[in-house]
Amino acid sequence: MKRSLSESRVSWQAYASFRLQKARQYLGYFATCLQPSTWCVDVGCGLGSMVQALTDTPVLPLGVDRSRDALARACRFHGNCMYLRADAACLPLRDAAVSCVVTISNLEHVDAPAEVLADLHRVLSAQGLLVAAFPPYWSPGGHHLYDYTLLPVQFLPNQWVRRLVLRKGDIGIVRAVAAWRQYAGLNRLTIRWFHKLANRYFACVKEKGLVFLPGPLPDLTLSVTKLPFWLRRFVVMFYMGIWRKQ
Numbered sequence: 001m002k003r004s005l006s007e008s009r010v011s012w013q014a015y016a017s018f019r020l021q022k023a024r025q026y027l028g029y030f031a032t033c034l035q036p037s038t039w040c041v042d043v044g045c046g047l048g049s050m051v052q053a054l055t056d057t058p059v060l061p062l063g064v065d066r067s068r069d070a071l072a073r074a075c076r077f078h079g080n081c082m083y084l085r086a087d088a089a090c091l092p093l094r095d096a097a098v099s100c101v102v103t104i105s106n107l108e109h110v111d112a113p114a115e116v117l118a119d120l121h122r123v124l125s126a127q128g129l130l131v132a133a134f135p136p137y138w139s140p141g142g143h144h145l146y147d148y149t150l151l152p153v154q155f156l157p158n159q160w161v162r163r164l165v166l167r168k169g170d171i172g173i174v175r176a177v178a179a180w181r182q183y184a185g186l187n188r189l190t191i192r193w194f195h196k197l198a199n200r201y202f203a204c205v206k207e208k209g210l211v212f213l214p215g216p217l218p219d220l221t222l223s224v225t226k227l228p229f230w231l232r233r234f235v236v237m238f239y240m241g242i243w244r245k246q
Contacts, residue, residue: 009172044106048074202243209236
């Protein structure tokens with residue numbers, strides 16, 4: 001039974017458990033593509049949930065994040081894993097050093113996604129895999145303000161959104177000011193924009209779009225390539241793709 005996001009916001013321990021549950025779900029999408037005894041790097045690892053999930057596979061997992069607070073919590077909840085503090089656009093790794101790079105719910109937060117993808121391409125070995133996933137900006141929930149509203153507030157003026165968030169205040173472990181700053185800092189990444197950037201360095205192996213359904217209902221999986229542009233833009237709530245280095 002899947003735990004809801006709101007239930008996970010009561011404490012960092014509950015949220016870490018929720019993220020680990022989601023990481024194991026996402027891992028099922030690409031686990032068969034992993035090469036044993038090679039490095040798999042989770043870029044933008046946050047609480048370290050995917051790094052922990054990867055310990056159940058035959059790869060050597062490494063988590064990378066630029067946030068001290070995120071890495072401190074990752075060490076607290078998944079201290080058996082290895083982590084590195086670094087910027088996604090300038091990884092302190094040798095060229096062609098890893099066989100797989102995972103970046104989930106990270107690309108929409110970076111200042112220059114093109115630079116990040118270029119560096120991910122650099123550290124990947126020949127025929128290495130990029131596993132990328134993110135909520136497209138204009139989709140339901142693309143604003144990342146799930147705790148405050150389910151409405152598509154990204155179509156509203158920024159001052160209205162700011163007022164909404166700050167008026168509701170802190171919710172569990174979520175700080176209103178931090179939630180607003182995260183929203184304001186989104187780079188508005190869409191599937192179409194990601195395709196344009198990724199095609200410079202990678203060839204698509206497979207991809208899918210998810211629509212999250214409430215309660216015990218299973219998530220709905222859609223074919224990204226078969227959806228009309230307008231439907232893909234506004235309906236797909238979470239994009240997942242596997243891309244091979246060219």
